Amino acid sequence: MKKVIKAIVCATVTLSFVGLCSVPSSWAVTDQEFQALQKQVQQQNQLLQQLLKQNQQDQYEIQRLKQQQGQTDQKAEQAAQTAQAAQAEASSKVQPVAAALNAPMENHNFMLAGDAEVQYTDQGGGSKARGSYGLADFAPIFLYRANDKVLFEAGFDTTLSNSSFDTSNDTNPGAVVSTSGGNQGYSTTFNLSFAQIDYLFNDYATFVAGDMLLPLGTYSERGAGWLNKLADDPLARSLLPGSGVGVQVRGSKAIGDNGSMLTYAVYTVNGGHAIDNTSFATIKDSSGNIVQNFDPTGNVNNLNRQPSEGGRIGWFYPWKPHYDVEVGLSGQTGEWNTAGNVWQAGVIDAAIHLSPYFETKGEYIYTRQQTIDLGTISPKGWWVQSGFKMSYFDWDVPFIPNTELVFRYDTVDNAIGNLTNTAKVERRFEPGLVYYITNTLWLKGSYEKTFNSDGVPSDNEWLLELSYGF
Amino acid sequence: MKETKYALGRLCFALALSIGVVLSCGSGGVVWAQAQKEKPVKVLTGEELYAINCSRCHTERYPTERTSAQWKTILMHMRVRANLPADQAKKILKYMQENN
Numbered sequence: 001m002k003k004v005i006k007a008i009v010c011a012t013v014t015l016s017f018v019g020l021c022s023v024p025s026s027w028a029v030t031d032q033e034f035q036a037l038q039k040q041v042q043q044q045n046q047l048l049q050q051l052l053k054q055n056q057q058d059q060y061e062i063q064r065l066k067q068q069q070g071q072t073d074q075k076a077e078q079a080a081q082t083a084q085a086a087q088a089e090a091s092s093k094v095q096p097v098a099a100a101l102n103a104p105m106e107n108h109n110f111m112l113a114g115d116a117e118v119q120y121t122d123q124g125g126g127s128k129a130r131g132s133y134g135l136a137d138f139a140p141i142f143l144y145r146a147n148d149k150v151l152f153e154a155g156f157d158t159t160l161s162n163s164s165f166d167t168s169n170d171t172n173p174g175a176v177v178s179t180s181g182g183n184q185g186y187s188t189t190f191n192l193s194f195a196q197i198d199y200l201f202n203d204y205a206t207f208v209a210g211d212m213l214l215p216l217g218t219y220s221e222r223g224a225g226w227l228n229k230l231a232d233d234p235l236a237r238s239l240l241p242g243s244g245v246g247v248q249v250r251g252s253k254a255i256g257d258n259g260s261m262l263t264y265a266v267y268t269v270n271g272g273h274a275i276d277n278t279s280f281a282t283i284k285d286s287s288g289n290i291v292q293n294f295d296p297t298g299n300v301n302n303l304n305r306q307p308s309e310g311g312r313i314g315w316f317y318p319w320k321p322h323y324d325v326e327v328g329l330s331g332q333t334g335e336w337n338t339a340g341n342v343w344q345a346g347v348i349d350a351a352i353h354l355s356p357y358f359e360t361k362g363e364y365i366y367t368r369q370q371t372i373d374l375g376t377i378s379p380k381g382w383w384v385q386s387g388f389k390m391s392y393f394d395w396d397v398p399f400i401p402n403t404e405l406v407f408r409y410d411t412v413d414n415a416i417g418n419l420t421n422t423a424k425v426e427r428r429f430e431p432g433l434v435y436y437i438t439n440t441l442w443l444k445g446s447y448e449k450t451f452n453s454d455g456v457p458s459d460n461e462w463l464l465e466l467s468y469g470f
Numbered sequence: 471m472k473e474t475k476y477a478l479g480r481l482c483f484a485l486a487l488s489i490g491v492v493l494s495c496g497s498g499g500v501v502w503a504q505a506q507k508e509k510p511v512k513v514l515t516g517e518e519l520y521a522i523n524c525s526r527c528h529t530e531r532y533p534t535e536r537t538s539a540q541w542k543t544i545l546m547h548m549r550v551r552a553n554l555p556a557d558q559a560k561k562i563l564k565y566m567q568e569n570n
Contacts, residue, residue: 227528254557
């Protein structure tokens with residue numbers, strides 16, 4: 001503004017000076033011309049005075065605005081200090097809570113995994129069903145990752161099975177027959193295998209709650225279904241519950257720098273229970289047959305006095321990829337009836353891999369059950385299974401490189417078989433093979449030969465299964 | 471006798487729980503960390519950890535079979551199911567995501 005005014009003043013003075021100097025060439029100025037010129041100079045002086053006055057007013061206005069801005073800034077600073085003090089006071093009064101587990105929507109994920117099987121069986125001897133498609137199974141696993149710490153997972157098992165086919169060794173617990181084929185000789189079951197919430201508390205501990213697969217050995221968690229290279233479960237797994245309703249803490253800690261680790265899991269679940277709420281080892285069913293009174297699948301409901309406890313501790317040591325050993329010790333203890341009698345189980349599991357081509361794994365299972373009629377009985381059993389992939393030989397022939405040879409020996413002593421008119425001890429040999437159509441589509445075949453005690457005839461059976469994991 | 475056996479079972483449970491708490495609190499890690507200081511550390515890659523852990527229970531699953539987001543869910547599931555250490559699970563996840 002000042003510059004403008006100065007320019008105007010300078011221009012005016014210059015013009016005036018030029019005007020004064022602009023005398024006619026004749027150097028003759030009349031009075032009339034002088035007066036006009038004088039009047040013009042006076043007008044310009046007046047204009048100059050007005051501009052100077054306006055300038056002073058502008059300066060005053062600028063000063064006033066600056067002062068007002070300073071006051072506003074001071075008020076804003078005071079308000080910020082007041083808000084900060086109020087926030088600090090509120091924080092000191094409110095209980096600290098964990099941060100909300102929010103994540104961007106694009107990080108959420110829902111997906112489907114699982115497996116499906118179709119099984120064909122051919123039973124020898126005097127079996128009622130010689131050859132039949134004994135089972136069709138669809139077992140999806142629903143996974144929903146709510147955020148980086150919370151995972152919901154639920155596994156279902158929908159099975160259409162031929163009732164004439166002996167499924168007594170099926171360790172899929174809790175199956176409820178939803179529809180029946182009646183005299184058609186088949187049944188359809190819909191089984192909730194597990195439904196649990198996993199909360200990753202930190203790097204070393206995960207809280208699990210719900211209907212959980214139990215870490216009694218490793219078979220239920222890591223060996224059943226599609227992962228099993230033979231079409232049926234080991235006999236001794238029928239002594240143990242596969243899942244249970246309760247809570248669990250589990251985790252692991254890496255040891256050293258070669259990938260080895262120490263793993264642990266502790267849990268409490270509704271324990272197994274007596275079918276009729278008594279403490280007898282056996283009872284008569286509706287058909288008058290003597291059957292075992294203990295229901296290991298009772299981990300789901302609780303008909304005894306209080307929940308059971310269990311856990312597993314394991315050690316895994318790899319010395320290079322595909323060469324490793326793992327051993328584990330697990331167990332569960334708890335009452336199984338309202339009389340306070342105890343059911344306990346202990347499991348030793350082991351697995352070894354010697355190259356990508358060979359593996360052996362197995363479990364030893366020991367249980368103790370207090371009864372009032374038989375005292376303490378001890379059902380027990382064990383199994384060992386080996387696999388050898390033919391791709392080891394690198395033969396350039398069709399089919400062979402995609403084949404794995406499998407063999408399992410398993411045995412069970414149910415301790416009361418002689419009372420239930422069945423074999424007390426069963427021993428089974430099962431050679432088989434897996435043909436890998438793809439890495440997820442397998443064709444399994446095996447032959448079972450079972451030797452029974454107590455004069456019960458031996459069984460033999462062919463099993464063929466198409467299995468797909470997704 | 472019955473009570474004694476039952477108490478023994480509960481004692482074992484408490485012992486296992488204590489081990490879990492110790493591991494969770496990381497005090498055991500101090501001992502292991504001190505042991506590791508005495509020798510040079512070779513860091514396993516995600517590919518090596520994948521080969522070590524995943525084929526123990528099932529056939530190889532190729533990284534291209536799933537999206538990155540799906541692998542994140544799968545590895546979270548497998549970390550719980552197979553009790554994988556957190557650091558190993560993260561490295562395997564990174565390997566699967568970088569190669570899908």
